[in-house]
Amino acid sequence: MRSEWLRSRISRTGICTIAAIVIMLLMSCPVxxxxxxxxxxxAPEESLLPAAVAESYGNLSTVSIIGNIxxxxxxxxxxITLRPGMELTDEVxxxxxxxxxxxxxxxxxxxxxxxxLGGVRxxxxxxxxxxxxxxxxxxxxxxxxxxxEALVSLQKGVAINRxxxxxxxxxxxxxxxxxxxxxxxxxxxxxITDDGFLSVVLEExxxxxxxxxxxxxxxxxxxxxxxxxxxxxxxxxxxxxxxxRRIYNLRIFEDVTIIPKIREDSTDxxxxxxxxxxxxAYFNGALSWSSAEGVGLELKLADxxxxxxxxxxHVSVELSRKGRYYELAYGAPRLGNTDxxxxxxxxxxxxxxxxxxxxxxxxxxxxxxxLGKWLDxxxxxxxxxxxxxTRNEWTGAVPPGVTAGGRKHSISxxxxxxxxxxxxxxxxxxxxxxxxxxxxGLLGGDFNFSKYHFAVSRLVSVGPTQVAGARxxxxxxxGDLPSQELFRVGGTNTMRGxxxxxxxxxxxxxxxxxxxxxxxxxxxxxxxxxAGNAFAKGVPxxxxxxxLSYGVGVxxxxxxxxxxxxxxxxxxxxxxxxxxxxxxx
Numbered sequence: 001m002r003s004e005w006l007r008s009r010i011s012r013t014g015i016c017t018i019a020a021i022v023i024m025l026l027m028s029c030p031v032x033x034x035x036x037x038x039x040x041x042x043a044p045e046e047s048l049l050p051a052a053v054a055e056s057y058g059n060l061s062t063v064s065i066i067g068n069i070x071x072x073x074x075x076x077x078x079x080i081t082l083r084p085g086m087e088l089t090d091e092v093x094x095x096x097x098x099x100x101x102x103x104x105x106x107x108x109x110x111x112x113x114x115x116x117l118g119g120v121r122x123x124x125x126x127x128x129x130x131x132x133x134x135x136x137x138x139x140x141x142x143x144x145x146x147x148x149e150a151l152v153s154l155q156k157g158v159a160i161n162r163x164x165x166x167x168x169x170x171x172x173x174x175x176x177x178x179x180x181x182x183x184x185x186x187x188x189x190x191x192i193t194d195d196g197f198l199s200v201v202l203e204e205x206x207x208x209x210x211x212x213x214x215x216x217x218x219x220x221x222x223x224x225x226x227x228x229x230x231x232x233x234x235x236x237x238x239x240x241x242x243x244x245r246r247i248y249n250l251r252i253f254e255d256v257t258i259i260p261k262i263r264e265d266s267t268d269x270x271x272x273x274x275x276x277x278x279x280x281a282y283f284n285g286a287l288s289w290s291s292a293e294g295v296g297l298e299l300k301l302a303d304x305x306x307x308x309x310x311x312x313x314h315v316s317v318e319l320s321r322k323g324r325y326y327e328l329a330y331g332a333p334r335l336g337n338t339d340x341x342x343x344x345x346x347x348x349x350x351x352x353x354x355x356x357x358x359x360x361x362x363x364x365x366x367x368x369x370x371l372g373k374w375l376d377x378x379x380x381x382x383x384x385x386x387x388x389x390t391r392n393e394w395t396g397a398v399p400p401g402v403t404a405g406g407r408k409h410s411i412s413x414x415x416x417x418x419x420x421x422x423x424x425x426x427x428x429x430x431x432x433x434x435x436x437x438x439x440x441g442l443l444g445g446d447f448n449f450s451k452y453h454f455a456v457s458r459l460v461s462v463g464p465t466q467v468a469g470a471r472x473x474x475x476x477x478x479g480d481l482p483s484q485e486l487f488r489v490g491g492t493n494t495m496r497g498x499x500x501x502x503x504x505x506x507x508x509x510x511x512x513x514x515x516x517x518x519x520x521x522x523x524x525x526x527x528x529x530x531a532g533n534a535f536a537k538g539v540p541x542x543x544x545x546x547x548l549s550y551g552v553g554v555x556x557x558x559x560x561x562x563x564x565x566x567x568x569x570x571x572x573x574x575x576x577x578x579x580x581x582x583x584x585x
Contacts, residue, residue, distance in 0.1 A: 513528060
C-alpha cells in the first residue's frame with residue numbers, strides 16, 4: 001500500500017506563502033544610493049560622492065552605522081567584512097549593505113560617503129523592521145494561538161528578524177505537516193496592528209472532492225464505506241492513510257494509492273483513492289506424499305470478492321488414502337451496517353488414525369459462526385462459536401487414549417495484530433496473535449477443556465532482494481483434551497520434511513526460520529530450518545524433545561497476490577516434498 005510518500009509530499013507542499021509574507025513585511029531590499037539625505041547633522045567633511053558614479057572612491061577609513069534603535073551597533077559591525085584600508089568601489093559598498101541586510105533586522109540599508117582622516121568614511125543608514133511584540137493568529141482551529149506562538153523564537157522588544165520569522169513560519173507549516181495537515185500563511189491587513197502585534201492569517205487546508213478509481217469487479221459502495229473522510233473535513237494525511245488501510249484490509253486489492261491535488265485558488269485538496277484489484281477467485285492446492293498414506297491432495301476453490309462485495313466464499317477438499325475433508329465457508333467484511341465481520345463454515349471429515357499403533361477412524365461433522373471487528377487499523381478481534389460432533393470407531397482393541405467421541409460446544413476469542421507490508425507476499429513487518437478456546441461448562445457438550453495458542457512472526461529486509469524471517473507457534477491446554485482436539489505438528493504448514501500431523505499432544509511448539517532471495521523476476525529461492533514437536537500429557541516441553549528439519553524451496557509469483565510454494569524438507573528419516581499456495585508466514 002503506497003501511502004508513505006504522501007507524508008513527504010504534504011510536508012513539502014505546505015502551501016506556505018512565506019515569500020509573499022517576507023515581501024509584504026520587508027517592503028524593500030538593500031538599496032545602494034550614491035546621493036543620500038541624512039537626518040544627522042552635516043558632517044564636517046566634504047561629501048565624496050560625485051554626480052556620476054565613479055569606479056573608485058578611495059580607501060576606507062571607517063564604517064559608521066546610524067538609524068539603529070534596538071540592534072546594537074557592534075552587532076551590526078560584526079556582520080560586515082569590510083576593513084579599513086580597503087579600496088571602496090560600488091561592489092564593495094553594496095557588499096557591506098548586503099551583509100547588514102542579511103542579518104534580517106532591517107527593511108532598508110542606504111550607504112553614503114564622506115572624507116575622514118585622509119580617507120573615506122562609509123556610513124550606512126539602516127531602518128529597522130518594527131519591534132516584535134507578539135503575534136495574533138486568525139483562522140487557526142487545530143492548534144491554539146499559544147501553541148503556535150511557542151514555535152516563534154523572535155525576541156520581544158527587538159526589531160523583527162525576517163530570517164527567524166521565515167524559520168517560525170516554516171515551523172508552523174512543519175507542525176501542521178508532521179500531524180498530516182496543510183496550511184497556508186499570510187499577513188493580516190494591516191500586517192502590524194495598532195498595538196504593535198504581527199497579524200498572521202492561517203488558512204487550514206480542507207478536503208475538496210473525493211474520487212475512487214481503478215475498480216472493475218468490486219462494487220463502488222464497498223470501497224466508499226471504508227472511507228471515513230468526507231468533503232469539507234480538515235485535510236489530514238494520516239486519516240487518509242487510515243482510510244487507505246481500511247480499504248486494503250478488505251484483502252481484495254493489490255494496492256491502494258492516495259493521490260492529492262491541491263486546488264490553485266485555495267488550500268483545498270481534491271483526493272483520489274486509486275485501487276488496483278487483484279485476482280480474488282483462485283485455486284489453492286497442496287500435494288504431499290508419504291509411505292504410510294501415499295499421495296495427499298488438498299484443493300481449495302475460493303473467491304475473496306464474491307459478487308464484487310468483498311464476500312469470502314470457498315469450498316475445500318482434502319483427500320488421501322487415509323482420509324478426506326470437506327468444507328464450505330462464507331464470510332462478509334460487514335454484517336449489515338455494523339462494523340462487525342461475519343465468518344461461517346460447515347465441514348465433514350473422515351480420518352484414519354493410530355494411537356500407539358492401534359488403528360481407528362475419526363469422523364467429525366460440525367459448523368462455526370463467528371463475528372470479527374477491527375480494533376484499529378492493524379489489530380482485529382474475532383469470536384467464534386463451534387458445534388461439532390465427533391465419532392471414533394475401531395475394531396478389536398481400544399486405541400489408547402481414544403474415546404468413542406461426543407459433542408463439542410465451544411467458544412473462542414482470537415486477537416491478531418498484523419503490521420506486514422503486504423498480506424500476500426510480505427517483506428517486512430510482522431504478525432502477533434493469541435487466543436483461547438473454551439469448551440463445556442455452561443455451553444454444554446460432552447467435553448470440558450481449554451486451549452491456548454500464541455504465534456509471532458517477524459520479517460526483515462536485509463537487502464533490496466532478500467528477506468529474513470522467523471515464526472514461533474506455541475499451544476497449551478488445560479482439562480482433558482479428546483483425541484480429536486490434540487495439537488498436531490508436521491507437514492506443509494508447520495514442520496516441512498515430516499508427514500502431515502505426524503506428532504500430536506496436548507501442547508506443542510514450532511519454530512520456523514526462512515531466508516528468501518530473488519532468483520529472477522517473480523521467482524524466489526528459500527532456505528529454511530524448522531524445529532518443533534507436540535508433547536503428550538505428562539511429558540514436559542523441552543529443547544531435547546524438539547524435532548528438526550531443514551530444506552530448500554522456491555516461490556513462484558503467478559500473479560500479484562498468488563504465490564506458489566514448493567519446499568523440500570530433510571529429516572533424519574529422509575525427505576519430503578511439499579506443495580502449497582502462499583508464504584508460510
